[in-house]
Amino acid sequence: MxxxxxxxxxxxxCGICVELCPTRTLHMGENGPEEVKPEGCIACGHCVAICPNTAIDNAKTPLSxxxxxxxxxxxxxxxxxxFMRSRRSIRCYKSESVPRKQLLKLADIARFAPTASNKQGISYIIIENRKTLEKATAVVIQWMEENQSRWWSFPLHIKxxxxxxxxxxxxxxxxxxxxTAPKDFKNGRxxxxxxxxYLELYANTLGIGSAWAGLFEMCAFSNYVPLLDLLKIPExxxxxxxxxIGYPKYHFERLVDRNPIDVIWLSDDGRSDKLNKDFDNISR
Incomplete structure (x- = not known):
């Protein structure tokens, strides 16, 4: 089929759909675009999205x-x-939980991020209950106590x-x-x-703050059984x-600067030049 x-x-x-197909699933035939190897289609939707005449449809990414x-x-x-510069890692939150509808919006926008070969493959667990997070905190602290030498900040957090x-x-x-991703999924991380x-940037538009839970990740990536059991992670x-995720307790008043941009231009003649000083003002 x-x-x-x-x-x-x-x-x-016009051939645009053929030219844009990343897996060369299409080629231009006598009567228009035709499939060469339908099994190669990665459901990116380029062919349908790019057609200026809505002349093409794809069962994997329907025009409708x-x-x-x-x-x-x-x-x-x-x-x-x-907007992108205004995103900050939030580490002070109000106590109120973000409504389920808003949390679902965050997970929903995350699925539109680009992924390797459009494999996607990421699913989400959303914790609404602060009591569950308190239990998870206790478990991660326990793991830190068992692995104090792994990271310099562990003793500080434990104390x-x-x-x-x-x-x-x-x-x-x-x-x-x-x-989460299947254990045998190559590009999960x-x-x-x-x-x-994507989720973090979109959160800003909803007035929601976020930050990567790095210490939690360290524990989770070690496959610490008490944590996996608590969160009911499938085998x-x-x-x-x-x-x-949460509503920021405070709001930043200014955009913070970062280290100067570091660029080397590589020209056609093989010479390389450091960044032109004129670019110091690109953000002004």
Whole structure:
């Protein structure tokens, strides 16, 4: 059964869909685009999304499921530049939980991130209950106590937790989103990084703060059984990442600078030049 359907009355044989197909599943035939190796289709949807005449359909990415893009770029570059710079790692949260609908929006946007060969493969566990996170904190602290030599900050977090009840694992965030992937999935961590980056940027538009739960990840990546049991992680899956989620307790008033951009230009004649000083002002 063909996965590609072409409306030959609409098709002008422009060849754009063939040129953009990343796996060369399509080639230009006498009557328009045709399948060469349908098993190679990775369901990226390029062929359907790019056609200027809505002449092509793909069973894996149906035209009926695609959304018309009215304007491109969607936002101007200055707005995007300042928006991306405004994202900060939040480590002080309000106690109120983020509503389930908003948490679901974050997980939903994460699935649209680019992934290796469009394999996707990431699923999510969303923790709504702060009590569950308190139990997870205790488990991670226990793991730290068993592995104090692994990282310089472990003794500090253990002491703060045991003596003052300070949660240095989740920073008292009310919610946590955990990414998981099948254990035999090759690009689980890489796809997770891209997906959670999308999630974090989108969270800003909802007034929601986030930060990577690095200490939790260290424990999870060691396959610490008490933690996996607490979170009911299926035996067929591995935790591939996690972000703390909640409403920021404070709001940043300024955009923070970073190290100067470091670029080397490599010209056609083989010479290389350091970044031109004129680029010092690109953000101003």
């Amino acid at each position: 063909n996965i590609i359907q072409v409306d030959h009355e609409k098709c002008t044989k 499921d695609q959304v018309v893009l009215e304007n491109f770029p969607v936002i101007d570059s200055d707005t995007a530049y300042h 703060a937790y045991r003596e003052k009840g300070i949660d240095g694992i989740f920073r008292s965030a009310p919610n946590l989103i955990i990414a 890489e796809n997770t990084i891209l997906s959670l980056a 067929t899956k591995s935790i591939t990442g996690a972000v703390m």
